[in-house]
Amino acid sequence: xxxxxxALALNQDAQKWxxxxxxxxxxxxxxxxxxxxxxARGLGLATSEKTDKLCWTLASGLLRQELAREGxxxxxxxxxxxxxxxxxxxxxxxxxxxxxxxxxxxxxRAKGESPRVRCYAVWALAKSGALKDLxxxxxxxxxxxxxxxxxxxxxxxxxxxxxxFLKLVSEDRTWEIKLQALRGVExxxxxxxxxxxxxxxxxxxxxxxxxxxxxxxxxxxxxxxxIQSDDPNAWKAAWSAxxxxxxxxxxxxxxxxxxxxxxKTRSTRIVFVLDRTGSMMAPxxxxxxxxxxxxxxxxxxxxxxxxxKAAREECAKIQKRWSEKKATTRMDVAKKxxxxxxxxxxxxxxxxxxxxxxxxxPWKPELVAAHWLNKLDCLKETDRLEASGPTNIWDALExxxxxxxxxxxxxxxxxxxxxxxxxxxxxxxxxxxxxxGQPNEGRILEPDQILAELRKVNQLRKVTVHxxxxxxxxxxxxxxxxxxxxxxxxxxxxxxxDFVHIRK
Numbered sequence: 001x002x003x004x005x006x007a008l009a010l011n012q013d014a015q016k017w018x019x020x021x022x023x024x025x026x027x028x029x030x031x032x033x034x035x036x037x038x039x040a041r042g043l044g045l046a047t048s049e050k051t052d053k054l055c056w057t058l059a060s061g062l063l064r065q066e067l068a069r070e071g072x073x074x075x076x077x078x079x080x081x082x083x084x085x086x087x088x089x090x091x092x093x094x095x096x097x098x099x100x101x102x103x104x105x106x107x108x109r110a111k112g113e114s115p116r117v118r119c120y121a122v123w124a125l126a127k128s129g130a131l132k133d134l135x136x137x138x139x140x141x142x143x144x145x146x147x148x149x150x151x152x153x154x155x156x157x158x159x160x161x162x163x164x165f166l167k168l169v170s171e172d173r174t175w176e177i178k179l180q181a182l183r184g185v186e187x188x189x190x191x192x193x194x195x196x197x198x199x200x201x202x203x204x205x206x207x208x209x210x211x212x213x214x215x216x217x218x219x220x221x222x223x224x225x226x227i228q229s230d231d232p233n234a235w236k237a238a239w240s241a242x243x244x245x246x247x248x249x250x251x252x253x254x255x256x257x258x259x260x261x262x263x264k265t266r267s268t269r270i271v272f273v274l275d276r277t278g279s280m281m282a283p284x285x286x287x288x289x290x291x292x293x294x295x296x297x298x299x300x301x302x303x304x305x306x307x308x309k310a311a312r313e314e315c316a317k318i319q320k321r322w323s324e325k326k327a328t329t330r331m332d333v334a335k336k337x338x339x340x341x342x343x344x345x346x347x348x349x350x351x352x353x354x355x356x357x358x359x360x361x362p363w364k365p366e367l368v369a370a371h372w373l374n375k376l377d378c379l380k381e382t383d384r385l386e387a388s389g390p391t392n393i394w395d396a397l398e399x400x401x402x403x404x405x406x407x408x409x410x411x412x413x414x415x416x417x418x419x420x421x422x423x424x425x426x427x428x429x430x431x432x433x434x435x436x437g438q439p440n441e442g443r444i445l446e447p448d449q450i451l452a453e454l455r456k457v458n459q460l461r462k463v464t465v466h467x468x469x470x471x472x473x474x475x476x477x478x479x480x481x482x483x484x485x486x487x488x489x490x491x492x493x494x495x496x497x498d499f500v501h502i503r504k
Contacts, residue, residue, distance in 0.1 A: 013048055020046035028062050033081030036062065040084060044091030052097035056104065060117070063088040067116050074420020078398070078443060082456030085120065092124035101128050108137060108145075116423060119148040119460065126152040135164065143174065144423055147460060150177050154184035162189045166196050170203075174425050176462045178211055186218040194222055194239055202232035206348040209257075209266030210429045210464070230266070256295065258349065260341045260432045261468045262287050263498050267430035268349045269367060271400040272341075274334055275435040275470070276355045279481075280387040282436070282471065284330035285504040289337070295346045298372070311372035318379045319343040330436055330470050331387040333502075342378050345370035352403050352428075353378060356396035357389025358441045366403050367428060392442035393435060394450050397465075400431055401457055422457045429463055433491070436470035438484050447487040451494060458495055465495035472503045 020042040027035040040059050047055040062084070069079035092104060107113055108121035108129075122137060122145060134156070137149035150168065153161050165181040165188075173181075185193055197219050204212045212230055220226060225238050241247065257264040260272065300312055319339055327333045338353070345351060350367040354360050363381055368374045402421040421427075439445045444453060454465070467488040485501050492499040 013046075013050075016046045017048070017051050024058055028058075028065075033084050036066070037081065037083035037087040040087035040091050044087075044094040047091070047094055049097040052095045052100040053103075055091065056095055056100050059088050059091045060107070060121075063120060064114070064117055067114065070116075070420060070422075074422065077420050077422050080422070080456065082452035082454070083449065085456050086452055089120055089123055092120065093127065095124075096128065101125070105129055105133050109133065115142045115144045118142070118145050122148040122152050123459070126155040131156075131158060131160065135161070138164070138168075143425060144460060147174070147176050147180070147425065150180045150184070151459075154180045154187065157184060157187035159188045159190075162193060165189075166193060166200075169200050170196075175208065175211055175429060176425050176460070179214055179462055182211065182214045182218050186214075186221050189218070189222055191222060194219065197222070198232050198235045198239065201230065201235060206346070207268040207350075209268045209349075213266045256293075256344070256346075258341060258345060259289070260466075261337055261434065261502065262289065262500055263432065263466045263468070265430050265464070265466070267464070268346070269427070269429045270349060270351045271367070271403055271428045271431050272338060272351070272353045273360075273396050273400050273431055273433045274338065274353065274355050275357075275391065275437065276331065276334075276385055276387050276389075277357045277391050277435075277437055278388050279391075279436050279471075280331040280334065281329050283328060283504065284333040284470070285502065286327050286333050286336065287500070287502055289340065294344055297347050298344075298370075308372045311376040315343055315372060315376050315379055318376075318383060322383075329387075330504075331385075334434060334470075335382050335385065338382050339379055342370070342375055342382075345375065347371055350428075352400075353382075354396050354399050355385060356392050357387075358392055359389075360392060360396035360399045362399060362403070390441040391435060391437040391439055393433070393439040394444040394453065395442040397431070397433065397450075397454070398443075400428065401461065401463070403428055423460055425460065427461070431463055431465045431497075432468065433465055433488075434468035434470060435488070436483050438480055438482070438487075440480070447484060451487075451491060454491065454495060463495065464497045465492060466497040467492040467499050469499070469501045470504075472501075 023042045024039040027039040030036055030039075040062050043055045043059055066080055066084045066088070070077050095101060095104065104121050104124050108118050108125060110118065122134070125134060129152075134149050134153050138146055138153070140146045140149065153164070162185055165184040168181040169178050185197070197215055201212065201215050201219070204215065216230060219235060223239060223242065225242060227234065227238055229235065257266045258270060300309055322336050322339045325332070325336065327336045342351070347370055349370040351370055352367050353363040355363070363378055398421070439447070439450065444450050469483045469485040469488045471483050473482045489499040
């Protein structure tokens, strides 16, 4: 009876694999990316150790075919489907045969292979690959591959890698690598890491706000201490008190975070992606907002250049006028929120704004420093904006991913502006996406496909995306004419962000 059941199971597996192969042959060359994704995903659902070799050969071939669509310098990145590359990666992770895992490892280590293909091979090894191979790849000369290796190690969360993560945080590495290392410590570390993290908190530069946020998150997870301070001395005192069995003191926060619609970040590389469509003229309500004071560095001094002083004073007039104004429409609320936020930005922050309707329009072509001349230009443009047009969310997000920093400072990574926005490192690390509608214009309209594209791009980029949903479903109205809070919350959740729903 047992032999009969085994034979039946093997026959069913063979039939399942045969159907997957037939599906792959039919759809892997389709012009429809969803059909190509289905072809790859079917292999992963049907493979077994017996068929893993062929599964890897076919799926990796499809991945190379898909990534070849990007062209030189990523000029055609929009032709690379997020659904397809994710389906290929999911299929790689179904492979378990040790010899095939060894083949995936060879691809990950192959110096002559496409760096992007190598990255997907590295991510495939997050659970099945040898720890030593991933550790070796952390120091790969290709930054993309090195970043993917730290990402894979963080996902694996092996306690044996915690000393490496702490070492990476203390080294001169990109913020993406440091961020993933901190996440690895949060997953796999314990109380023995706390002193090193507190020391690292004290060494965070003013322009490393995103890392400071992650360090605080990691400290809270490992210590169980919920103080809001980013002062390392406050954390030392709180940690000492807890070890002595005492109640930790709250401590004081050194730097005020950036706040937008109640969402907060200490990031210093921010893009605001904001809806200015016709529906934004509907009645709106203002969220409760903490009124932050200007940081001392932005309040002027005896050495302040006259042109900066004049810009600061003009900004103050605009901000005061809007703070005293009763915002009655969603557009006025958005403008008031942005003006308040930009006005108090720390000078170390680099930022930009993308206002979108049918076509997204950036305020600047790249991230710029939050000094008074730039703030004044942004406030003036915001002041005169009007709402019109349909909702093009994806093209606006894509534009934000393409924005790099403009700075000659040594502590800002210089980037090749011809580089592919899906694989560039060192650009913006935080977006605030605000909308009162659903996508009805642009290259990608379906929410699930927008999420898939974000997974593709953010696999390396690690941008936090906070989302603001404005408005609610009108009873008896067209659902497509109202925002989709479930989609916006999922978008934030998948990209490390927070979500807020302003119901009017």
